[in-house]
Amino acid sequence: MKNFKRTFLFLTLILLICFIPAGIFAGAQKETKPVSYPISAFAPQDQKATKAVDGEVVNINIFTTNDEHGWIFDWDFGQGGPRMYHGSPRPSGLARVSTMYKKLSAENDNSMLISCGDSIQGTILSYYYNFIEPEKVNPVSALFSKMGYEAWTIGNHEVEQGNKVLLKVADEMAADGIPVLGANAVWADDHEKPYFEPYTIKEIDGVRVGILGLTTPGIPMWLADSTHEGYVFLDMVETAKKYVPILRNVEKCDVVVGLFHSGMNEQYDIAKAKAAGVPAPNASALVAEAIGGGPEGIDVIITGHSHKVIDDEQNSEYRDDRNNVVNGVKFVQAKNWGERLGQVSISVKGEGTDWVVKDVSVSTYTMDNVAEDPEIMKYMADYINGAMDFANTPVAQASVDLPSIRSYYEETAIVDLIQDTQLSFSKAGISIAAAFNPNLTIPKGEITVGNIAGIYIYENFLYALEMTGAQIKAYLEYSSNFFNVINESNVDSVPLINPDVRGYNYDMAQGFLYEIDLTKEPGDRIVNMKNLDGSPFDMAKVYNVTLNSYRYNGGGGHLQAAGLITDGIINSKTTYQSSKPMRDLMVEYLESEKTWGPENIESNWKLVPEDIASRAIENQLALNSEAR
DSSP states (O other), X not given: OHHHHXXXXXXXXXXXXXXXXXXXXXXXXXXXXXXXXXXXXXXXXOOOOOOOOTTOEEEEXXXXXXOOTTOOSSOBTXXXXXXXXXXXXXXXXXXXXXXXXXXXXXXXXXEXXXXXXXXXXXXXXXXXXXXXXXXXXXXHHHHHHHHTEEEEEOOHHHHHTXXXXXXXXXXXXXXXXXXXXXXXXXXXXXXXXXXXXXXXXEEETTEEEEEEEEEOTTHHHHSOGGGGTTEEEOOHHHHHHHHHHIIIIISOOSEEEEEEESOSOTTTTHHHHHHHTXXXXXXHHHHHHHHOSSTTSOSEEEEOSSOOEESSSOBTTOXXXXXXEETTEEEEEEXXXXXXXXXEEEEEEEETTEEEEEEEEEEEEEOTTOOOOHHHXXXXXXXXXXXXXXXXXXXXXXXXXXXXXXXXXXXXXXXXXXXXXXXXXXXXXXXXXXXXOTTOEEOSEEEEHHHHHHHOOSOOOEEEEEXXXXXXXXXXXXXXXXXXOOOTTTTTTSOSBOTTSOGGGOEEEESEEEEEEXXXXXXXXXXXXXXXXXXXXXXXXXXXXXXXXXXHTTGXXXXXXXXXXXXXXXXXXXXXXXXXXXXXXXXXHHHHHOEESGGGOOOOEEEESHHHHHHHHHHHHHHHHHTO
16 A cells, blocks of 8 residues: 555656646746737736835846848858858858857846847748748747747838738747737727737846837838738837836836837938828837937837947948937947847946936947857758758759849849849839849859849739839939939049949839930939830830839839829729749749840840949949948
8 A cells, every 4th residue: 555655646746747837947938928919909007116225236238139031040042152241251140149149148137138120031041931831930930939039029021921921920929928019010990909019028136127119110111001901000209109108107117128120310211201101111219309218218229120230339320420329318229130239238226216227338249250059050950951952942044153243233134034024924015123132143053942032032022003104214213313423523533322222222124225324413314215126215105014012012212203102002003913922933934944144134224424334333343342
């Protein structure tokens, strides 16, 4: 009987151990939250104010990433090697960030890691697990959990993946205790009801820290309504005015942090936003101006979206000397693709019974000379191998090396592949497209799925619509703002490229002949427009024109400039809409063509006068080389 009792007790103990949550033994495990997205209801919790210890100092260290764009490890699927920028290595990726974070979090008390979005789109690895093998836990969800992220604000490229992908990833994040934030994303039929969590609160050594998430409301300007069916995006300033007092006065937060997927330079894209009827897309500084710092305001804003470096040493959002403080609010941004890790150091001191923020400093750390974390690489191995196999799938043959470095300045086989794909599927007569990756070279030989992802780095779809000849000219005039006015007197002193226009907003056309006269001002520089047979280009004729979904939905402001969008709505007939993204269409097109090279270039446009243009191009290429 004694033996039976002992055996029974032993088995009972084993069963109890089996049913004890693993988190009790694994101290690093986070408590999971019973949250699913979209959330059905949200109500602030009226808290009692914290009680400080007079004279005690608590140091809080928040580490940040943004715009990771699926860059899990340092590998360019388009080139089949480590990431390069203008021919030089550009160390990046979350595996390197993990190494740096482990080091710095061990050196700093009260450390946490958070992200302000654009995380799940951008590499072929992301694409593969978003759409080709979506039943597997998303690699970003898995990695964020492994690295210990504690909050995530959605970005526009999360929304771009559509509700099915975004909400799956959001639920995976929630299952691992990572709140998914976006206070200004609200239900379309009830603007008082948030779609994601507005904020999250962490208590650190008795200090209550509120993290408010906001995302750019410019999303309807760039994306089709179908990508965010059921919810809309409110003005960031008005949303912050609602929630900061709740965080301070209801939730009784001692520290308030903004985790915003929105740039600091409020002037960037503001004219396009006004034309499209949407709130300011880059409104982080506007929030700081409206709310301010101090015990009733925001202590620090962590930004993303603009792919810049902002810390106490530099602010690359601006080309002048503007610092990173607005109305008492400190700013930080850690660059894109895991190229840097940001750190916010907050010193809080007890004064009587109140916690008072005494100092906020921000830094960013480069990934130069930082090794990839072997633990992360092992953990992600299955994801990486699956994506590698997909990327290495052969599609066609390149007849020679195909560089894209000159794609902004002259026709290349790389851009003409995009143009010909668009014309083939849309059956339009004219195609308009941009060069998305001027640093790519496809070597002679096999063209792979990875190479296509290197050419076309976005998950755009394809559209076509009717445009008159005059509207096409107006569109190209607007696009030509990419180039400065260059003439004989300044060709060797003024850069060819206008730094206020990003390369992806410089579009080229195919299907007719034209020239860009660099000596003339934009608005009057698209000249010698002719049909391919040499006959005059008819300004009154209606043409069928194909372009990507970003442009079709107003991205970049090109259609607004051409008079084709009124109050945010296309005012012309749509003639085509693809069911597949451009990368898939390019793969199909190349599979049918079997080979690609310079022999496929149409040669329908050029920069003139040719002698000045030639000098300006070489000078610009030299400037690009110096900036490596």
